[in-house]
Amino acid sequence: MIKLYKTTLLGCASVVLLTLSAYQIKQAETPNDPVYDNLDKSVDPRTDFFKYANGGWLKRNPIPAAYSSWGIGNVVQEEIRNRLKKINEDALTANAPKGSITQKIGDFYYSGLDTVNIEKQGINPLKSQLDLIDQATDINGILNAAAVLTTTGTRNFIGSRVGQDAKNSSKMMLQLGQSGLGLPNRDYYFKTDARTTRVRTDYKTNHLPTMLKISGWDEQQAAKGAESIFKIEQFLADSSRKLENLRDPYRNYHKMTIAQLNTLTPNINWASVFKTLELKPVDSVIVGQPEYYRAVNTALKTFPLDDWKAYLRWKLISSYAAYLNAAAEQESFRFSGKVISGRKEQLPRWKRVLDTENGLMGEALGQLFVKEYFPATAKLRYTEMVEAIRQAYREHIAKLDWMSPETKQKALIKLNAIHPKVGYPDKWKDFSTMVMDRESYAGNVMRARHWAYTVNINKLGKPVDHTEWGMTPQTYNASYSPSNNEITLPAAQFTIPGVKDSEVDDAVAYGYVAASTIGHEITHGFDDEGRLFDAKGNLKTWWTATDSVKFNQRAKVLADQFSSYIVLDSLHVNGKATLGENIADLGGIVLGIDAFKKTQQYKQGKLINGLSPMQRFFLGYALGWLGQERDEALANQILTDVHAPGFLRVNGPFSDVPEFYQAFKVKKGDKMWIDPAKRVKIW
Structure with missing residues (x-):
């Protein structure tokens, strides 16, 4: 029951004095x-x-x-933020034992407030993943990089998770759903009203190239990369289901063997992808929207390798922008906060760190x-x-x-x-395996995301935990x-x-x-x-x-x-x-x-x-x-x-x-x- 608000009236009429x-x-x-x-x-x-x-x-x-x-x-x-702020500030100075909840809370909060170190590091926390993308020499390299990014919370064209089988709720199954868009949903790529058109134009001509430049590309690379990214996303959006069509559980349930999945998407080596996704061996998968993965399969052969490198670079930088230097963070807010949501300024940093x-x-x-x-x-x-x-x-x-x-x-x-x-x-x-330190804010986020990812995939094949x-x-x-x-x-x-x-x-x-x-x-x-x-x-x-x-x-x-x-x-x-x-x-x-x-x-x-x-x-x-x-x-x-x-x-x-x-x-x-x-x- 997500709470959202608006004061627009159903209609105006003269006020009538009640006789109650x-x-x-x-x-x-x-x-x-x-x-x-x-x-x-x-x-x-x-x-x-x-x-x-x-x-x-x-x-x-x-x-x-x-x-x-x-x-x-x-x-x-x-009210809650103020209470959590006190908990965090106490943790900062608690000198708590390493591995304790208090130590992890204190170190995470410290790393998020340490803007001098964040600025000094720039985009270096993403270097190994950027290198992995750049080193891809074929489609299998792109699939491998996409799978690696998925394990640390970067959404891309692979929309995988482990969840309950809708027709057998006692079983945890691997699920594949539509994903991979940079705009909020498919309609943003096609609606022609003035408001949506303004958002789409800013995204294509301003936000995408700016973020690619922040990631280390020059102006020419960024402009070309932005065009490639939008073409890929629009292609995927065209085979993505509309909001109302995602609500029918029967239409969004397609259980397949791995052989059937390979037939659906012959250009994808799923055995290799699943291994990189750190999954246990799987014999079947539930595909929510088969037409989307058909489109991914086609796109992998249709778009050049450099287009896919630009796409994955964009996915990575946008996913971590809020935890990087000021240039990345501010451009991310300009688009998602101002253009999409109409906000005028950012929250104070301590609130942003607490929310993260x-x-x-x-x-x-x-x-x-x-x-x-x-x-x-x-x-x-x-x-x-x-x-x-x-x-x-x-x-x-x-x-x-x-x-x-x-x-x-x-x-x-x-x-x-x-x-x-x-x-x-x-x-x-149990947070005992989550590692937090004071060295890198983005690094802490990355480890926490991988921890959460691991918790999710480790449910595969296990009984449902109803607690x-x-x-x-x-x-x-x-x-x-x-x-x-x-x-x-x-x-x-x-x-x-x-x-x-x-x-x-x-x-x-x-x-x-x-x-x-x-x-x-x-x-x-x-x-x-x-x-x-x-x-x-x-x-x-x-x-x-x-x-x-x-x-x-x-x-x-x-x-x-x-x-x-x-x-x-x-x-x-x-x-x-x-x-x-x-x-x-x-x-x-x-x-x-x-x-x-x-x-x-x-x-x-x-x-x-x-x-x-x-x-x-x-x-x-x-x-x-x-x-x-x-x-x-x-x-x-x-x-x-x-x-x-x-x-x-x-x-x-x-x-x-x-x-x-x-x-x-x-x-x-x-x-x-x-x-x-x-x-x-x-x-």
Whole structure:
């Protein structure tokens, strides 16, 4: 549930004064109320609920220059950064034993802040890999270099990883997926609107040649190399699937023997590639997009050797630019930060280093983080909330009028089998083999990436480790895994900035956490993609054909609803690509409502700051999407992300929920109104 934000309105209308008694009651304000304090009372909630709920905060908090968006997730992240900074600063001076977590944290932080040494080293940390690329004399040399780069985290045309077999979730398999593009996704190579064209032109004529010059090439080499790189990437993009087409697990599942893979790509010696990838012997592989690898096979014979050397050089320098000298780092930020995301300036260096460290060894930091900042009472509260949502879902399934008893029974089995991971792991990752020192920032990053790569490939052929977390406790996000049939709810996700968990009333907590996070993630198990996996996490048909048709009919209405929303200029939401998230949002809201109705706060009906419990529930949900986004970042999101903008993740599903109409007296003619016959009800 990646949080992204925008304040663009669904439409403007004159503000209508509400006649709700809750808005007319005069009473003493309860201080430090996380939803009341954010209101913009000049906005009618029936016109634009997102702006009504969050507009006061948005007016007071413009996007800082170093950010492409700014909202509650950023504020939580700032709190977390400050806490992690203290952990790192303590580690710097701890004189900890070599090999300890504290030593590794301290040395990594030191190397990232040591700009004198970073500048002195220039691009030398990449020398051995650059030499390997330059020394390639044929296509096998290019394949060998690409495989070596893959082992240290440089994405290129080989998109390999080890993951669960979608049709046999107990087995870890080698997987190959489309990869290799330098622009955010395939659409950037072909769309002709002015905004995308500007990005593509800058990439071809400015960013690529500049980065190649930084890598050591002269101007003529860089100009020619940039042309070659773009031709290769555009060729690969033409055989890359669109965002919405990557969401169908059946269409993206092609299990092959190595002999079949060799037939698909006769120009690639996979036995040699797999050996360089440090893989154990494999007899089969799952290929997500065979047409992409067919295109790679053709490209290897079509484009000259020098073109491929330029391509791999570019992949390497771009992958490590943020950890090299100022010239590389600043040009990388100019394009990815400014051109793509609209940011005006970089974050302070200490924040950039912390973010890098968090991405590479976040669970090491997490061990220290939860000791100080996540009390047992909070873990208990949200563990119990998971079960409240699960019970609400059971009741919803039982009452469905469109699902057969046969499918209902299997849906309940899957629901009951969902495993929740709350707060932090019971078993932490072992970082004992990760080596950190104070000699080279890029060198530390390279070793950490290789460590993570090795951890991944060593899963091949081994039992699935269900204790492993894919997120760190200090991550402001959450997830559902179809293959594991589990939800992951990190400690940071429950945080409301500046408010202790014990001070958050149930109405707000059930909207902010139970609906937008717990209910959302559980519903992912039953969205258009998640529903295709059974209780054991296997891609398997368990619905009756009739029930599948009925589900798809309802889902299409939601997809069409979101496709009708214009977000920026002529950009519409991609209703098909965002369908899973939109189903999860709507499901989370209706489950959260029913779970909340069982609480004492709802039953008592007392007002807080003039707001009823149900009104506070909806405001609590909207709080989870509080924020705004620059136009450049929003345009990028529409093209590359399966999540709709934050303001539509509030206004869109609320327009389908009867309790919202009741709580805020929404009537026909209001902007938030959808005719009852056109409202979506799935779960």
